[in-house]
Amino acid sequence: AGSFQEAGVIQQAYNLNFPLHVVPASCAQCPAWSAFSVSSPAIVLESVKQAGAGAEDRAEGLVVRLYEAHGSTVTAWLQTSLPIKEAMLCDLLERPATQGHLPLEPQGLRLSFTPFRVLSVLLLRSC
Numbered sequence: 001a002g003s004f005q006e007a008g009v010i011q012q013a014y015n016l017n018f019p020l021h022v023v024p025a026s027c028a029q030c031p032a033w034s035a036f037s038v039s040s041p042a043i044v045l046e047s048v049k050q051a052g053a054g055a056e057d058r059a060e061g062l063v064v065r066l067y068e069a070h071g072s073t074v075t076a077w078l079q080t081s082l083p084i085k086e087a088m089l090c091d092l093l094e095r096p097a098t099q100g101h102l103p104l105e106p107q108g109l110r111l112s113f114t115p116f117r118v119l120s121v122l123l124l125r126s127c
Contacts, residue, residue, distance in 0.1 A: 005042070005070045005072075008041070010044060011041070014044075033081065034081065035048070035080060035081055035082060036048065036078065036079065037080075038066065038076055038077070038079075039076045039079070039107075039108075040076035042068055042113070043066050043068055043069070043074065043076045044067055045065075045066050046067055047063075047064070047065045048062060048063070048065075049063050050062060051063050060124055060125045060126075061122055061124050061125070062123045063090065063120055063121070063122055063123075064078065064123060065120050066078065066111065066113075066118070066121070067113075067117065067118045067119070068113035068116055068117050070115075071115045071116060072113075072115060073113065073114050073115065074112075075110060075111070076110075076111050076113065077108040077111070078108050078111055079109075080108065080123070082125060084104060084126065085124055085125065085126035086104075086123075086124040087104060087109050087121060087122070087123050088100040088101045088122050089102065089120065089122075090120045090121065090122040092118075092120060102121070109121065
């Protein structure tokens with residue numbers, strides 16, 4: 001009942017097509033950990049990869065690709081537990097966008113999406 005957004009169809013499709021795999025841990029008391037989280041169910045974090053040549057061969061760089069999946073205009077927070085020193089929007093070739101620097105805030109990175117928009121974010125890790 002309801003819309004595909006209310007029913008969580010996109011999340012269920014990801015759960016079906018990319019099931020979690022159990023990996024034995026050496027410690028029964030290992031704390032839960034997540035590298036990334038997004039504050040809105042309308043935003044899908046599609047991929048995380050090491051930055052390539054378009055990102056000026058930055059070995060400490062990661063590119064995170066997200067998209068808006070509900071056909072809505074939304075502002076969301078991207079949070080990470082990784083040590084990040086700089087964040088900027090980049091194009092699909094991973095070249096930093098002009099005026100693309102994103103402020104690092106306590107809540108994470110504030111990202112604005114229009115319907116079905118894809119955003120690529122270049123994150124530079126502090127070593």
